Amino acid sequence: MKVAILGLGHIGGSLAKALFCRNVEICCYDSNRDTVARAVDSGLSCVYDISDAIVEADLIVLAVPTTSVLSVLKEVLGRLKIQGTVGRKVVISDVSSTKSELMDRVFESVKNASSQVLEVEYLSLHPMAGKEGSGFDSSVKELLLASTWAILLERDPSSYAVSLVMKVIGSLDGRALFVDRNTHDEAVGLISHIPHLLSFAYTQLVQTSAIRDIALPLRAGSFRDLTRVANTDPDKVAAMVVPNRSSLVALIDDFMDILKTMRSSIDSQDRFLEFASPLSNFLMVHGGVSETYVEKTLTVHGDNLNSALLQLSKEGGLVDSIAKVLDQDIFEISFSVK
Secondary structure: OOOEOOOOOHHHHHHHHHHOOOOOEEEEEEOOHHHHHHHHHOOOOOOOHHHHOOOOOOOEOOOOOHHHHHHHHHHHHHHHHOOOOOOEEEEEOOOOOOOOOHHHHHHHHHHHHHHEEEEEEOEEEEEOOOOOOOOHHHHOOOHHHOOEEEEOOOOOHHHHHHHHHHHHHHOOOEEEEOOOOHHHHHHHHHHHHHHHHHHHHHHHHHHOOOOOHHHHHOOOOHHHHHHHHHOHHHHHHHHHHHHHHHHHHHHHHHHHHHHHHHHHHHOOOOHHHHHHHHHHHHHHOOOOOOOOOOEEEEHHHEEEEHHHHHHHHHOOOOOEEEOOOOOEEEEEEEEEOO
16 A cells, blocks of 8 residues: 655645655655755655655645645546556545545545546545644644544545545544534534633734733733633644634634623633533543544445445444455444443
8 A cells, every 4th residue: 555645734744754664655745945955964764856756655645734635636637548458447545634625626626537547536635732832843743643533524435445544543542533514614614723822812802902011921821821822823824714714703602602692601610610511521531632442343335335324433432444355345344432
């Protein structure tokens, strides 16, 4: 199995370092030659041309900003056509944090590129990991080890594509949640994008306060925690939130309603406790990143694989691995559920 990683920023660089440390064959490319040079110095296998990176690759990961995915995809498809190779199967993925605006145009491009000589499938991914900072210098292998990945089951991908991607994720001790594009964007907006926006909003509140210079010397842990993600590159955040604006506008409206409720709740201690106590109970159960899961298995026919994966994820299951049973069209799904 060979993985080509196109783009060596925060996520692409971390993915390359993680796969390299797990002895997965990789070849990396970045349009910035200085970035490639630094990646080579770190021990990664890199090239200065996309064509060289994707030769004989089973999985091609477009680790580029959402706004660049379509143009890079078209370039990759053009290079694959030139390379030929009869009967070649290639799976292409992106790792963008927003999907809805992208998918239809992506699938149309892939459909036009597939032929009898070249079989191309597209399976969109999203590793739920990240930290402040951007670029290759902020990438670390630990970022994508034992993380959860969202996998979009759009256009009924083949069991080959799903199994290949799960093999890569499994090599990193990762787990997968299978969703459709709209569910993905709404869920990621709630659990990832909104915290970024709220952190920016709070930081601006402090920045523009008339008593800022008196307040800042008093800052401690709560200030640090609430401003941490606001230290992320604004260009990086914009690439996440702007394409997901339809989901985020509704969530921001909901949050403004909650702020109004909270504002009225601080009129008295009893009213505030009525507002806050259920939240403490919720966080006692769901506040930790690590929760206790029970491992289970499920055997399904290949025709039912995708529907089974969607149903498992809908019920809160995280898929650990997918294995084909001998030469039959039967798959054993190992998953974990609370």
